[in-house]
Amino acid sequence: MNSTERSSKLVATWLLIGVGMTVIQIALGGITRLTGSGLSITQWDVITGSLPPLNEQQWLAEFDKYRHTPQYHLLNFDFTLSDFKFIFFWEWFHRLWARTIGLVFMVGFVWLLVKRHFKKEMIKPLLILFLLGALQGAIGWIMVASGLTGDAVYVKPTRLALHFLFAMGLLCYTFWFSLQLLVKKEQVMQSPTLRNWNLGIICILILQLLYGALMAGHKAATAAPTWPTIGGQWIPDNLMTKQPGALNFIDNKILIHFIHRGLAYILLVLIILWSVKLFKTKGSVLFNKTRWCPVAIVTLQVVLGIASVLTSTDIIPGHWGAFEWMAQLHQLTGMLLLLSLVWMLFLVRSRPVK
Numbered sequence: 574m575n576s577t578e579r580s581s582k583l584v585a586t587w588l589l590i591g592v593g594m595t596v597i598q599i600a601l602g603g604i605t606r607l608t609g610s611g612l613s614i615t616q617w618d619v620i621t622g623s624l625p626p627l628n629e630q631q632w633l634a635e636f637d638k639y640r641h642t643p644q645y646h647l648l649n650f651d652f653t654l655s656d657f658k659f660i661f662f663w664e665w666f667h668r669l670w671a672r673t674i675g676l677v678f679m680v681g682f683v684w685l686l687v688k689r690h691f692k693k694e695m696i697k698p699l700l701i702l703f704l705l706g707a708l709q710g711a712i713g714w715i716m717v718a719s720g721l722t723g724d725a726v727y728v729k730p731t732r733l734a735l736h737f738l739f740a741m742g743l744l745c746y747t748f749w750f751s752l753q754l755l756v757k758k759e760q761v762m763q764s765p766t767l768r769n770w771n772l773g774i775i776c777i778l779i780l781q782l783l784y785g786a787l788m789a790g791h792k793a794a795t796a797a798p799t800w801p802t803i804g805g806q807w808i809p810d811n812l813m814t815k816q817p818g819a820l821n822f823i824d825n826k827i828l829i830h831f832i833h834r835g836l837a838y839i840l841l842v843l844i845i846l847w848s849v850k851l852f853k854t855k856g857s858v859l860f861n862k863t864r865w866c867p868v869a870i871v872t873l874q875v876v877l878g879i880a881s882v883l884t885s886t887d888i889i890p891g892h893w894g895a896f897e898w899m900a901q902l903h904q905l906t907g908m909l910l911l912l913s914l915v916w917m918l919f920l921v922r923s924r925p926v927k
Contacts, residue, residue, distance in 0.1 A: 611728055
């Protein structure tokens with residue numbers, strides 16, 4: 574291995590550590606949402622906020638801040654300090670992990686820079702990566718702030734969706750950057766048809782992830798906890814009950830539910846059809862070994878989605894049960910599905926790689 578290959582491998586390893594930590598961060602975001610913890614910390618202190626309250630007086634001070642939020646007055650008015658400590662932990666840990674990601678990236682960046690492992694062509698992608706990370710942090714606070722005023726009990730679903738999609742974008746960008754440094758040109762194949770299918774499926778999946786986030790933000794699973802029908806109907810009557818009509822697409826739980834399910838079925842069918850084409854194509858060793866991933870993951874994703882809907886009737890506030898497990902695993906497989914599609918997109922190109 575020459576020095577250039579070694580440098581590329583070291584930078585790629587650093588990036589893949591970031592990918593793994595980002596997956597954990599998104600999973601922690603899911604736990605924070607499912608436990609209703611997102612509004613427990615009412616300020617964003619980048620430095621001092623790294624430490625949780627260390628004594629009873631500090632805990633009471635934080636609890637007093639929370640008691641001034643709409644969520645406390647309208648939903649959690651019977652909370653004890655012990656209840657508050659539980660939700661505080663998950664939001665604090667979610668933020669702490671974000672700080673840890675930033676620290677790992679900065680320490681790794683400085684070390685790789687000092688050791689001169691960065692090449693000229695890496696500079697622009699690295700700048701974009703750091704900007705995306707900073708933007709994601711800002712969007713996270715904007716999301717939290719949306720739940721601290723007026724009569725908000727939770728953060729705004731649209732801002733939750735924006736936060737989630739930007740996290741997925743950051744995840745995919747980091748993953749793609751690492752693949753550029755790890756995967757050799759001879760391992761990449763050419764097939765415009767397969768790539769066009771891949772791009773189309775990714776576009777539909779992005780829309781599906783958006784509606785998955787809206788489902789989560791509106792807690793829409795309980796609006797129709799039945800399957801295969803939605804409340805006993807294949808096409809529900811109350812899809813367009815809000816005015817203006819466009820508002821239904823982001824604020825009508827039943828329409829959001831209907832779209833999310835419909836897109837899931839479309840994705841399942843398209844990925845199955847695409848996978849048939851993948852298995853009929855002879856490609857590189859990496860392609861042949863991993864082409865089964867999207868269809869396997871999407872199948873699991875659909876099963877977990879159905880399980881999430883059916884177990885939503887068992888939700889008990891403050892209790893982690895079957896629904897929470899299903900919903901969390903459903904989100905995790907959504908991330909893995911997107912990464913598997915990005916992986917295939919990297920391996921299959923429209924034209925030869927220069």
